[in-house]
Amino acid sequence: MDAGYPILLNLTDRHVLVVGGGKIAARKINGLLTAGAIVTVIAPKLVDQIDTTKITWYQRNYEAADLRGETIIFAATDDENLNHQIWRSAGQTQWVNDVSNHRTSDFFNVAQVRTKKVLIGISTFGQSPSKAKRLKKQLQDWIGKEAE
Template sequence: MYPITLNLKNKEVLIIGGGKIAARKVRGLLKEDAKVKIISPTLYSSISKESVEWLEKIYETGDIIGNESLIFACTDNNELNEQIRKDAHSSQMVNVVSNKKVSDFYNMSMIKYKGVNIGISTEGASPMIAKQTRVELEEWLKNK
């Protein structure tokens, strides 16, 4: 894995699935001014329809048009998530939330503190451990 941070301002990002995990991704992407498009028949209650482009439908092969810089396969169907990975263009980076082995990237738990960004990654193995480490490190930094 090669750690980087991305400037996603005005970059198109596609999320397939509209559940709780998708909502978490949307929140972070919108903070970075990404243009978020979601393909899902439903949206989790915390996702603002006004802040994203929502295609209210079930994903079908052909829905990935190639403009998206990043794609998140966030459905509760492992086979569909893997199909999304196969449907993506080779230049598109895909995160398959149900199978880290086929993902092109993982999200890091981030701390932004006094102009310093600290990323914590378990390379998809344990998001809860990354979150717990982030919380503990944030607390430690506050006391410095």
């Protein structure tokens, strides 16, 4: 992604699909739940950080028909080929985050620094997520003093 277009989504009561239930899926799912989304997860197994009482879980492998009717999709399995296939098979009105490849993602998450009144998002255009995380830590100190 060379340019990118930053937006802040209102996900309250909106449906989001997450394929995969591992560590990375858990990070995405917990962020989505905090934002008020209605989350469906498809995965044979879930890690403990995912609260099954807060999601709809289909305990099985992904099937092509799962994309039907979905708009925002996280392809978050540990099978890079499958994540890629999900991105390829999505239509023009569907948005896929392929967690294993920034080149085949329609949108990314950003590292976040939040207070009650301010949100700073940090992106490296997909080039270096760990750098985004480092910058976040530096900004966390600063924001406490400046933005309240």
